[in-house]
Amino acid sequence: MSYVSAQGLSVAYDNHVIVKEMNVEIPEGKITSIIGPNGCGKSTLLKAISRIKKPHNGIAYLQGEDIHKMKTKDVAKKLAILSQAPELPGGLTVEQLVSYGRFPHQNGLQRLSSKDKEAIVAALKNTNLMEFRDRPVDALSGGQRQRAWIAMALAQETELLFLDEPTTYLDMAHQMEVLELLERLNREEGRTIVMVIHDINHAARFSDHLIALKDGKLLFNGDPYHIICPPVLKEIFHIDAYIGKDPRTGKPVCITYNLLPEDVSIKKDAGLLQEV
Structure with a gap:
């Protein structure tokens, strides 16, 4: 079942x-990652299907x-979004x-209710x-600050959580900290999570479903086993990748890769990718 979808967007x-x-179709109760080269439309797609950016054509459905x-408050009760490098006072x-995550559930400038405080x-x-809880956000480490933003989104009590590059600017340990948190929210609470992410190994490890974009078009979507493979990565990123199996998760992992020469082009033939 699709929680979020778009047609002719x-x-x-x-x-x-x-x-x-x-x-586009986003499966309910799963972690979906959007991958692709810089400038291919990943963040723009996320903004369009989350109501931040109005489409030129087509419809996004929630x-x-x-x-x-839909009314802004109605959307905010169902969907929480964490943008890139959010700013705060x-x-x-x-x-x-x-x-701040409780605003969609409040009327005007009323004080926090007992239910609001419980959610926080x-x-x-x-x-x-x-x-x-009493520490200034500015005094937190990168990973702690990102967790604070995610906590704000969780306080909205939505079933759907969108994140635009949640691991950007974080070191390896803090990246894992954030991704493991998102995985736990999905596995234990059944939240549908959609994120834009650059690291294809992180996408493979933590996602159930992948959407691969190039030049503003959706070229492939499916589980990591079908997307993180040499033909797809050749088409999407123009690389010759060597794919192995993660001994801890069983998921595909890109072990190494080379950039392909400019004169190598790819075509799809009967569902398969071949060099021409």
């Missing part, structure tokens, strides 16, 4: 079309409704930041931030 900035007539015709504590505490516990 095209998105443009000024007169430049970034996303071109895409048909549980069968045109998301761009200086001096906010972790708990204050997380409390649950989000802090879920992200292992209780001991940092």
Whole structure:
């Protein structure tokens, strides 16, 4: 079943079309990663199907409704999104930041209800931030700060969580910290998670479903075993990849790769990719 989908979706900035007539389906209860080269439309697609960017053509659906015709609060009760490098006012504590996630459930400027406070505490516990609740967000490490933003999204109590490059600028340990948290939220709570990610090994390890874009078009989608393979990576990234099996997860892993010469082109023939 598709929680989020799009039909004939095209998105443009000024007169430049970034996303071109895409048909997309996001499976419910799974972790979906969007991969592809820089500038291929990954973040733009995420913005369009999450109502941040209005499409030029086509429709994005949230549980069968045109998301761009839904009320903002109704969307915010179903979908939480964490953008790239989000900004916040200086001096906010972790708990204050997380409390922002309760805005969709409030009327006007009312004080936090007991239910709001329970949701905030649950989000802090879920992200292992209780001991940092009174600490300024600016004083946190990169991984802790990213967990604080995720906690804010969790406080919205949505079934769907979108993240645009959640591991950017983080070191290896903090990347794993964030990705393992997202995996736990999916496995233990059944949250549907969609993320844009650059590292194809992380995408393979932590995702159930992959969407591979190139030049604004959706070329491949499916499970990691069918997407993280030499023919697909050759088509998407123009690389000659050697793929092995992760001994810990059994998932495919790119062990090494070379950039292909410029004169190597690829075509799809009866569902298979061949060099020409």
